[in-house]
Amino acid sequence: MSEEPRTVGIIGGGVAGLTAAYRLLQKGHRVQLFEASPSLGGLVRTFEIPAGGGEPIECFYHHLFTTDTAAIRLIDELGLGDRLTWHPSKVGIFYDGRIYPFVTPMDLLRFTPVGLIDRVRLGLMGLYLRRQKDGSRYESITAKEWVRRFAGQRNLDVVWGPLLRGKFGDLGDELVMTWLWNKIHLRFTSRGAGPSQREVLGYLRGSFGAWIEALIERVRELGGELEAGRPVQRIVADGGRVGLELAGERQETLFFDAVVATVANKIFRRIAPPLPEPYAEKLEGVPYQDALCLILTLKRPLSSMYWLNVNDRSIPFLAIIEHTNLIEPERYGGQHVVYVSNYLDKQSPLLSMDVDQVCELYLPHLKRINAAFEESWIIDRWLFRGADAQPVFTVGAGSRIPEHRTPVPGLYLANMSQIYPQDRGQNYSILLGETIAETVAADLARAQAAHSAV
Ligand SMILES: Cc1cc2nc3c(=O)[nH]c(=O)nc-3n(C[C@H](O)[C@H](O)[C@H](O)COP(=O)(O)OP(=O)(O)OC[C@H]3O[C@@H](n4cnc5c(N)ncnc54)[C@H](O)[C@@H]3O)c2cc1C
Known part of the structure; x- marks a missing residue:
């Protein structure tokens, strides 16, 4: 721990930002976190299905792999380890009018x-x-x-x-x-x-939103200030301190000893002070896709697969994740929960469609996956869009990953583009948050030691 608490501002209240806040507070620093959207959690946001028994569910399907050890460890540390259960995954491929198991x-x-x-x-x-x-x-x-x-x-x-x-x-x-x-x-x-080589996937009772809630509570107990609905409009550098120009109810600029941004590269480039090449160029080096998830609650199961890859380009979506083929439907009032998933370029016309238009486009194709499917099976439906939800690593990506320490003293970047070559996931955003907290704390301690020596 450094001798005197230092102030750290964090941009983004997803897994990476919240984890960084938690670890920095544990090291004795003062933390203020600003999230643009009205709620915290980022891509792990949840909602409740009406008549669904009160158990929240993710807006975007989520599970853990047994190799996600940082996530398993943090969930345990937050006292929720007994809620994490493991289930055999059922993966299939839809091709040429048939579903093939593929595990x-x-x-x-x-x-x-x-x-x-x-x-x-x-x-x-x-x-x-x-x-x-x-x-x-x-x-x-x-x-x-x-x-x-x-x-x-x-x-x-x-x-x-x-x-x-x-x-x-x-x-x-x-x-x-x-x-x-x-x-x-x-x-x-x-x-x-063994010969079956069955994969198991982890799910958290009460949804992955439960560990986010527990983390938020722990951060607040440690004195961290978390503000949702507070977009950072601009980052300014001023004599070794870093300022955040904040929008929302109160427009103000707050200064910190260090600032950690967990937003996507393009957003960071837009709000950061002018950045020299080649750092600025690296921020353009990893394209992102937006996620579009249609959620249907159904009276009957659509298929027997948890994860069904749709290997048929005449179908306008990429995968179907039937959550209730991993977790029993009884947890959602007996309803079957199906995510119809797409990853899209920002220019895709699908991203400006409303839920009715998306249903009109998708539903006829569900009949191809299960000929018995009828629209009357649908109890309810929702459409969620996740901006910059999937970084895509193209050839030479390894040399285009921006460093955590930016060229602006005191300004740090910790986002999904920096987990390369890992797959995006809660686990790696936790590791990002932990790594950046270590880096910031070490730099602050060094700066303080240098200052004391003068
Ligand atoms: C469809 C889908 C399926 C997934 N499936 C899984 C899975 O099965 N298992 C798994 O572990 N993970 C899964 N993930 C990935 C997981 O959700 C992410 O890796 C993780 O949540 C990313 O956290 P993050 O904090 O790095 O980023 P984010 O959650 O994107 O957080 C960044 C935050 O910054 C905020 N922000 C942006 N601009 C500003 C601004 N100007 N000022 C303030 N705040 C700002 C954003 O609103 C956002 O909340 C999935 C994601 C998607 C989209």
């Missing part, structure tokens, strides 16, 4: 849309990548090209191309192979041993 090596062998030799190549690809220790050698090739060379065009067209698009939208084609290498490594670690 175990046996499922792979039964995946007839590609020929036997290609299935073997697909299996070998997973085995090969699991054994590669250094992902940096894949920095100069797209995942698409690497898969085509290793597993062949058919596997790319039917399996991997659509899987990557399901995660990154149209930018999936440009994804760097290092990301895929890392993901395959981690996903296999998350699986149990």
Whole structure:
């Protein structure tokens, strides 16, 4: 802990910002956090389904992998460890009018849309990548090209191309192979041993919003000030201190010894003081996609899969996540909860559609996934948009990640673009928050020691 508490301003009240606030307070600093939207939690925001038994649910589907150790540890630390339960995942691919289970090596062998030799190549690809220790050698090739060379065009067209698009939208084609290498490594670690190699996924009773609430409470107990509905309009640098120009009810500029921004790169560039190249250039180096989730509550299940990748480009969405195939529907008053997921460029016309227009576009396609599906099954529906929800790492991404310490003294950046090559998730935003808290605290202690020595 430094000798004298220092003031730290935090921009953004998602997982990274809240975790940074918590760890800095624990180190004895004074923290004020500003969140633009009316509530805290960022992409882990939740809502309640009417007649759903009072259990909140995420606006965007969420689960944990067993490898998400930072998240598991923090949930435990907040006293919620016994609420975290693990469930076998049911993953499938919708292709050519059929749902194929896609979890175990046996499922792979039964995946007839590609020929036997290609299935073997697909299996070998997973085995090969699991054994590669250094992902940096894949920095100069797209995942698409690497898969085509290793597993062949058919596997790319039917399996991997659509899987990557399901995660990154149209930018999936440009994804760097290092990301895929890392993901395959981690996903296999998350699986149990034995021939079935079943993966288990974690979910928190009361939703992941419950640990966010517990974190908010802990931050407030430690004296942290959290203000939602307070967008930061501009960051100003003034003689070693960093100021935040705040909008909202009170317009004012507050100064801090250090400021941590957890917002997306483009937003940061817009509100930060002029930044020299090459830092400014790096902020443009990682494109982001917006998330669009239609949530339906249904009287009946849509399929038996938790995660269904839609590998059919004539269908205008990328995946269906049927939450109640992981968590029992009884928790939501017997209703079946289905997320219809898309990742889109900001220019996509879908992002300006309302829930009725999105339903009109999507619903006929649900009948292709389950021929029995009727609109009368729908109890209710919601549409959620997450801006800058998915950074996409393209070729050479490793050299374009902005550093946490920006060129402006006292100003730090900790956002999802800096978790490369990991996949975006609560776990890595927690690690981001913890790393930045360590960095800021160390710098403040050093500055104070230098000041005392004078
Ligand atoms: C569809 C979807 C599915 C997901 N599934 C999973 C999953 O299964 N498991 C998992 O672990 N994770 C999942 N995630 C990812 C997880 O939600 C994120 O990794 C994590 O919440 C990101 O936290 P963050 O704090 O880094 O960013 P954010 O949550 O984006 O927080 C940044 C905050 O900054 C605020 N902000 C922006 N501009 C300003 C400004 N000018 N002033 C003040 N505040 C500002 C924003 O409003 C936002 O609240 C999913 C995300 C999405 C979108």
